[in-house]
Amino acid sequence: MSASTSSASAQEFYGRWARLYDLIARRTPGIPRLRRRAAATCRLEPGDTVVEMGCGTGANLPYLREQVGPGGTVIGIDFTRQVLERARDLTAEYDNVHVVRGDATRPPLADVNRDVDALLATFVVGMLEDPAGAVDDWCDLVGPDGHVVLANAARSDEWYAPPVNAVFRAIVVLSTPPTTKLRYEDQPHLRLDRKIDGAHARLRERSSAVADETHVFGVVRLTGGRLG
Numbered sequence: 001m002s003a004s005t006s007s008a009s010a011q012e013f014y015g016r017w018a019r020l021y022d023l024i025a026r027r028t029p030g031i032p033r034l035r036r037r038a039a040a041t042c043r044l045e046p047g048d049t050v051v052e053m054g055c056g057t058g059a060n061l062p063y064l065r066e067q068v069g070p071g072g073t074v075i076g077i078d079f080t081r082q083v084l085e086r087a088r089d090l091t092a093e094y095d096n097v098h099v100v101r102g103d104a105t106r107p108p109l110a111d112v113n114r115d116v117d118a119l120l121a122t123f124v125v126g127m128l129e130d131p132a133g134a135v136d137d138w139c140d141l142v143g144p145d146g147h148v149v150l151a152n153a154a155r156s157d158e159w160y161a162p163p164v165n166a167v168f169r170a171i172v173v174l175s176t177p178p179t180t181k182l183r184y185e186d187q188p189h190l191r192l193d194r195k196i197d198g199a200h201a202r203l204r205e206r207s208s209a210v211a212d213e214t215h216v217f218g219v220v221r222l223t224g225g226r227l228g
């Protein structure tokens, strides 16, 4: 599948399921705690600027706003129009949270004439053609002493992993656009694992200090890097 075809099908998928996705993204047990932790891992100070790539329906944006306060700036970028509408509704009370339509691999940040202190991407790199390359670009965008934070669901390594991984595999198959299994070239959960491993590994390579954690029964990996 070409990059533009997969990006069109991702937008169609998240556009169609925006309302349901929003519920899952904000109400699944364990996920709000993970989002607060991911925002804290960005190590923001009041007044800082933070960018979220693939912000979806905006579930992380209030936590990021909490970290930068009224004097900071939060920019959420996503390429799916319908999820951005929900993100705008969710953050309507904040005038320093900006939700922008654009591609996370070519972020529309030319007009942002301030340093980016941190960048967050949760459950996004698995959807990119070249996740490690995107992480490199994001690290370049943030620059020395800034932070890049990734959170992604991948198979668990915990002792109780087999049933958790079986559920995880079913969720990935059902939630990966396109949803018809016949169209997959290889097994989606294995392809997703490879992409996520590559992205987190690249972030570790680019960082001078790293925080690695797992959450939600070991299924969600959180990696924060302070750039060297």
Ligand SMILES: C[S@@+](CC[C@H](N)C(=O)[O-])C[C@H]1O[C@@H](n2cnc3c(N)ncnc32)[C@H](O)[C@@H]1O
Pocket: 007, 010, 011, 014, 025, 053, 054, 055, 056, 057, 058, 059, 060, 077, 078, 079, 080, 083, 102, 103, 104, 105, 121, 122, 123, 124, 127, 128
């Ligand atoms: C699984 S959702 C995660 C949303 C949000 N980060 C969260 O944690 O709930 C993936 C999101 O990434 C967006 N996305 C995927 N690839 C993208 C790209 N290249 N540029 C911008 N957004 C992208 C999709 O539109 C979707 O909203």
